[in-house]
Amino acid sequence: MGVFRNLLLRFGLADTRAERTPISVFLLDDDKRRHKWFENRFIGDGLDVAENVDQAKELLAARSYDAIFLDHDLLPHHYESNDHGDSANTGMAIADWLNERADLQRASTIIVHTRNADAAIPMVKKLRESGRSVEYCAFPMLDLKIKNYWKR
Numbered sequence: 001m002g003v004f005r006n007l008l009l010r011f012g013l014a015d016t017r018a019e020r021t022p023i024s025v026f027l028l029d030d031d032k033r034r035h036k037w038f039e040n041r042f043i044g045d046g047l048d049v050a051e052n053v054d055q056a057k058e059l060l061a062a063r064s065y066d067a068i069f070l071d072h073d074l075l076p077h078h079y080e081s082n083d084h085g086d087s088a089n090t091g092m093a094i095a096d097w098l099n100e101r102a103d104l105q106r107a108s109t110i111i112v113h114t115r116n117a118d119a120a121i122p123m124v125k126k127l128r129e130s131g132r133s134v135e136y137c138a139f140p141m142l143d144l145k146i147k148n149y150w151k152r
Helices: 002-010 032-041 051-064 092-099 115-131 141-149
Strands: 024-028 046-050 068-070 109-112 131-138
Touching: 024 032, 024 051, 032 046, 032 141, 046 051, 068 092, 068 131, 092 115, 109 115, 109 141, 115 131
Parallel strands: 024 046, 024 068, 068 109, 109 131
Antiparallel strands: none
16 A cells, blocks of 8 residues: 555545544434435434434434434424424424523534525524524535535
């Protein structure tokens, strides 16, 4: 490896990027197609998926994550309007729950990835109240965000 690698480096033909260590990733999303999408983006990393608020609370209380991705709309009737009266079953419930538990997931990078921008902004504000690193990224832009944050 030594001589050949040195020659490749000398002529600029070697890949000099360092492989990053695996990270632990949490996803709250009800869409199984998105589960597969995230699996493809985080090959070699640990990915835990929750489809609802109760599963999310259980995983977030039990494990530490480097990256947390939160969707807002978790049930079909959430897609129709934000006036559904069911916020206890949305990503906002997790934002509230984490805000009340400032000791949980302090070092995590949190990304709210819902297509519902009107619901995403209050989630981001709530999570920032407890000093967390959080931002909103519309799902269509998420691939680029992941590539920039967690390069392979």
